[in-house]
Amino acid sequence: MTDLLIIGAGPAGIAAAVTAAEQGASVTVIDDNHAPGGQIWRGEFHGKPWYDRFQKVKLNIISDARVIAVHGNAVVIEQGAAARTIHWNKVILATGARELFLPFPGWTLPGVTGVGGLQALVKSGLVIRNKRVAVAGSGPLLLAAAAYLRAKGADLVMIAEQVPTAALMRFGMELRKHPKKLKQAAALQLQLLGVPYVRDCYVEHATGKGKLETLQFRQGSKTFTEEVDYAAIAYGFTPETELAAAFGCEILAHGVWVDKRQQTSIQNVYCAGESTGIGGVDVALLEGELAGLAACRKPTKHLLPLLAREQHFASLLNQTFSPRPGLKHLCTADTIVCRCEDVTYQVLRQQPDSRTAKLQTRCGMGPCQGRICGPANTFLFGWEQGSVRPPILPARMATLALSMTQETSS
Amino acid sequence: MRAVIIGAGIVGAACAYELQREGFQVTVCDPGVIGGGATAAGMGHLAVMDDSPAQFALTSYSQALWRELAEELPPTAEILPCGSLWIAADAEEMAEVHRKFAYYSERGIPVEVLDSQQLAEAEPHLRPGMAGGLLMSADGVCYPPCAAEWLLRSVSVIRARVVRLAEGEVTLDRGSRLEADVIIVANGTAAVDLFPDLPLAPRKGHLLITDRYPGWLRHQLIELGYLKSAHSTTADSVAFNAQPRATGQILIGSSRQFGAVNGEIDPPMLARMLQRAFEYMPGLAQLASIRTWTGFRAATPDKLPVIGHAPGYSTVYLATGHEGLGISTSLATAKLLADQLMNRESRIPREPYLPGRSYSHD
Ligand SMILES: Cc1cc2nc3c(=O)[nH]c(=O)nc-3n(C[C@H](O)[C@H](O)[C@H](O)COP(=O)(O)OP(=O)(O)OC[C@H]3O[C@@H](n4cnc5c(N)ncnc54)[C@H](O)[C@@H]3O)c2cc1C
Ligand SMILES: Cc1cc2nc3c(=O)[nH]c(=O)nc-3n(C[C@H](O)[C@H](O)[C@H](O)COP(=O)(O)OP(=O)(O)OC[C@H]3O[C@@H](n4cnc5c(N)ncnc54)[C@H](O)[C@@H]3O)c2cc1C
Numbered sequence: 001m002t003d004l005l006i007i008g009a010g011p012a013g014i015a016a017a018v019t020a021a022e023q024g025a026s027v028t029v030i031d032d033n034h035a036p037g038g039q040i041w042r043g044e045f046h047g048k049p050w051y052d053r054f055q056k057v058k059l060n061i062i063s064d065a066r067v068i069a070v071h072g073n074a075v076v077i078e079q080g081a082a083a084r085t086i087h088w089n090k091v092i093l094a095t096g097a098r099e100l101f102l103p104f105p106g107w108t109l110p111g112v113t114g115v116g117g118l119q120a121l122v123k124s125g126l127v128i129r130n131k132r133v134a135v136a137g138s139g140p141l142l143l144a145a146a147a148y149l150r151a152k153g154a155d156l157v158m159i160a161e162q163v164p165t166a167a168l169m170r171f172g173m174e175l176r177k178h179p180k181k182l183k184q185a186a187a188l189q190l191q192l193l194g195v196p197y198v199r200d201c202y203v204e205h206a207t208g209k210g211k212l213e214t215l216q217f218r219q220g221s222k223t224f225t226e227e228v229d230y231a232a233i234a235y236g237f238t239p240e241t242e243l244a245a246a247f248g249c250e251i252l253a254h255g256v257w258v259d260k261r262q263q264t265s266i267q268n269v270y271c272a273g274e275s276t277g278i279g280g281v282d283v284a285l286l287e288g289e290l291a292g293l294a295a296c297r298k299p300t301k302h303l304l305p306l307l308a309r310e311q312h313f314a315s316l317l318n319q320t321f322s323p324r325p326g327l328k329h330l331c332t333a334d335t336i337v338c339r340c341e342d343v344t345y346q347v348l349r350q351q352p353d354s355r356t357a358k359l360q361t362r363c364g365m366g367p368c369q370g371r372i373c374g375p376a377n378t379f380l381f382g383w384e385q386g387s388v389r390p391p392i393l394p395a396r397m398a399t400l401a402l403s404m405t406q407e408t409s410s
Numbered sequence: 411m412r413a414v415i416i417g418a419g420i421v422g423a424a425c426a427y428e429l430q431r432e433g434f435q436v437t438v439c440d441p442g443v444i445g446g447g448a449t450a451a452g453m454g455h456l457a458v459m460d461d462s463p464a465q466f467a468l469t470s471y472s473q474a475l476w477r478e479l480a481e482e483l484p485p486t487a488e489i490l491p492c493g494s495l496w497i498a499a500d501a502e503e504m505a506e507v508h509r510k511f512a513y514y515s516e517r518g519i520p521v522e523v524l525d526s527q528q529l530a531e532a533e534p535h536l537r538p539g540m541a542g543g544l545l546m547s548a549d550g551v552c553y554p555p556c557a558a559e560w561l562l563r564s565v566s567v568i569r570a571r572v573v574r575l576a577e578g579e580v581t582l583d584r585g586s587r588l589e590a591d592v593i594i595v596a597n598g599t600a601a602v603d604l605f606p607d608l609p610l611a612p613r614k615g616h617l618l619i620t621d622r623y624p625g626w627l628r629h630q631l632i633e634l635g636y637l638k639s640a641h642s643t644t645a646d647s648v649a650f651n652a653q654p655r656a657t658g659q660i661l662i663g664s665s666r667q668f669g670a671v672n673g674e675i676d677p678p679m680l681a682r683m684l685q686r687a688f689e690y691m692p693g694l695a696q697l698a699s700i701r702t703w704t705g706f707r708a709a710t711p712d713k714l715p716v717i718g719h720a721p722g723y724s725t726v727y728l729a730t731g732h733e734g735l736g737i738s739t740s741l742a743t744a745k746l747l748a749d750q751l752m753n754r755e756s757r758i759p760r761e762p763y764l765p766g767r768s769y770s771h772d
Contacts, residue, residue, distance in 0.1 A: 069677070071677050352443075353443065355442075355443050355446060356443045356444070359443060359444075359445060359446065359450050359555040359556075360444075360486070360555060360556060360559055361486075362657075365701075366700070367621050367698070367700050369700060369701060389675060389701050389702050389703055390675055390677075390680075390702050391699055391700070391701075391702070394621060394698045394699065394700050395698065395699060396695065396696055396697070396698060396699070397618065397620070397662075397684055397687075397688075397694055397695050397696075397697055397698075397699045398684075398688070398695035398696065400618070400680065400681070400684060400699055400702070401680075401681045401684035401685055401688065401695070402681070
């Protein structure tokens with residue numbers, strides 16, 4: 001039995017864990033990666049804020065482990081070939097977000113990846129040096145990822161931001177109220193000196209023989225092409241809410257519902273970070289800290305003004321960088337939307353709702369259970385997302401069987 | 411003649427298809443999506459079974475109808491002529507294999523007895539040392555929601571719940587009414603909402619589907635012990651049941667629970683079901699599962715469906731209570747109803763399934 005179980009070791013999970021451990025709680029952290037850090041600090045947590053405090057506290061960290069089912073106040077985890085249950089008194093869900101992919105003709109070609117996706121590939125060994133790379137989609141992550149790729153030797157062809165120029169100008173004005181962010185943006189711009197940043201521009205289609213060769217961009221009424229080796233494309237993020245759903249938490253359109261103390265609709269189940277709504281690393285850290293304090297029954301009021309300020313910035317981001325409606329019309333009849341089951345746009349367009357689409361076309365029935373195509377279909381057709389059933393992530397049948405009979409943890 | 415059918419599951423869909431061919435003007439009402447009830451949950455095993463002579467008559471009649479229809483169904487209906495293999499774990503169950511063999515062969519159903527070795531060759535992932543098996547090669551598998559959709563493809567379907575039933579008329583949840591010369595109640599377990607006295611009980615079942623493993627499993631496998639557990643009309647039970655899908659996935663069943671009302675996964679029951687499956691096929695334990703779900707069968711005390719004219723009405727007919735065989739028996743159900751409506755003889759006696767029967771079980 002652990003006092004406090006934290007699922008996810010990105011910024012929100014780390015802040016929650018450190019805060020609660022500093023308050024004397026016995027804390028267990030589960031993460032499916034090899035080391036703490038989450039998407040943003042993967043492999044580079046050293047030297048980041050919270051790193052020193054993290055080093056000083058005692059935490060029970062379970063890495064390379066995935067929560068695959070929730071059973072009362074126990075979770076079932078699969079870790080390599082092993083499986084076990086962990087019981088908890090309180091739990092903080094800090095599962096983050098995944099990239100939002102919007103389908104377009106050619107998006108399934110090898111060489112087309114997510115923005116964070118390409119970064120992750122490079123972190124795990126892909127050699128990008130001297131490769132021609134285009135970064136496209138929406139949001140500040142484009143800049144951060146581009147700077148990273150450039151530092152790793154990529155030949156950055158361009159950064160295409162779909163947001164129209166006027167909206168970006170307005171955003172720029174507002175940014176002045178957030179000097180820290182302004183500084184970050186300026187630093188990135190410096191690192192990206194010489195790389196064209198093209199506004200009001202998006203990828204219309206990708207072509208190539210067996211792998212990506214050419215991207216066609218649209219900017220206003222004109223189109224142009226670029227020869228590239230890789231295209232890193234994403235339209236921001238979508239909150240990871242499947243685990244919270246498995247806990248029975250109420251989920252809203254923007255993420256998991258939480259109260260002022262980060263508690264979800266289920267008692268003793270807290271949620272922090274991107275899962276509660278896309279807000280970026282600073283919101284995630286604050287929410288994590290808040291959740292950590294709340295779970296230890298400590299006051300949290302002092303953090304609320306800070307959080308409000310960060311959330312203001314986050315809502316500014318979300319407003320500015322939300323995908324434009326025109327992106328709904330990129331797919332052609334045979335563009336694959338559900339990659340697990342090869343379901344095309346033409347087939348989906350004829351379906352009246354998501355459940356019919358699932359039952360009649362197998363859309364969302366594959367191993368990813370609609371994690372990729374679900375948000376795309378919400379954008380394209382306004383469909384609600386499907387229900388979550390165990391396993392939360394694909395798992396060996398033995399894990400589902402064994403762990404569910406074991407009532408106590410090992 | 412106008413017919414209103416309540417429920418767009420496989421049974422309602424089959425009835426709609428049949429009545430339309432008889433010249434009825436058919437409207438189907440369902441508050442949910444086509445085939446979204448038990449039809450979206452069940453395994454889609456198209457089986458002949460012989461728990462009772464009446465069950466054999468209905469399943470074998472229906473199987474012949476499925477064979478004819480298979481020619482027309484689209485690929486999405488995933489008809490897979492994989493055959494069923496009943497597994498005998500021991501000598502006692504092997505005796506049952508021989509009894510079934512005699513029963514089916516006498517009645518012209520293609521069957522074959524496999525000894526221990528032949529069984530192992532037919533399904534290499536089975537635990538070694540099984541006593542043998544019975545191969546029923548005419549059995550198969552389908553994907554029911556798409557079959558239902560095809561049966562309804564030229565029928566008018568209204569997204570509404572029927573909240574009241576009267577002679578020649580149904581009232582919809584949105585308040586409007588539909589008049590009809592014939593009303594068919596085919597809303598599965600929910601038939602008791604309209605006919606509270608029907609002896610129907612929901613019997614919950616769990617299922618699990620794997621990632622794709624083409625060729626791993628070749629036949630629909632069922633343990634013969636299933637008969638012992640499925641027979642009980644009170645106790646919860648599990649049985650080994652594994653089905654190859656056209657996609658290369660494996661669908662694992664099955665559990666039977668009375669008294670469960672919500673559709674949540676019941677972890678201990680799921681675990682029991684999986685443990686049973688591993689006893690028969692240990693290798694399954696290492697395969698990746700991607701989803702589990704549950705469904706409710708509409709069970710009757712005598713394990714036979716309720717098909718025919720509803721007592722007390724002249725225009726209302728029932729088609730429900732198909733328990734764990736409603737996909738298999740849907741097509742024959744529709745034929746029997748149509749025959750009754752048209753005052754014709756049926757290919758098999760209709761009496762065992764009539765709503766007014768005694769429902770006592772052996
Ligand atoms: C032969 C066969 C093969 C299959 N293969 C696959 C496969 O490969 N992959 C896969 O993912 N699935 C597969 N399925 C299963 C299918 O996707 C569904 O899981 C199944 O239809 C059961 O639905 P569900 O209960 O899981 O939930 P859902 O499909 O989400 O539907 C449940 C319905 O109930 C409603 N609902 C949900 N919760 C509540 C609530 N609390 N109160 C009221 N209403 C609620 C929902 O709105 C929805 O209409 C297969 C099914 C069959 C029959
Ligand atoms: C776990 C499991 C495994 C199974 N395996 C098999 C198998 O391998 N082979 C086999 O043959 N059978 C199998 N079955 C049984 C089979 O799934 C059912 O017998 C069959 O689907 C019943 O079909 P139905 O049309 O009667 O009911 P349903 O599919 O439940 O359809 C009833 C419909 O009526 C609608 N409805 C309800 N109330 C109203 C109302 N008031 N007004 C309008 N509409 C209403 C519902 O929305 C629903 O769509 C299995 C069942 C389960 C649960």
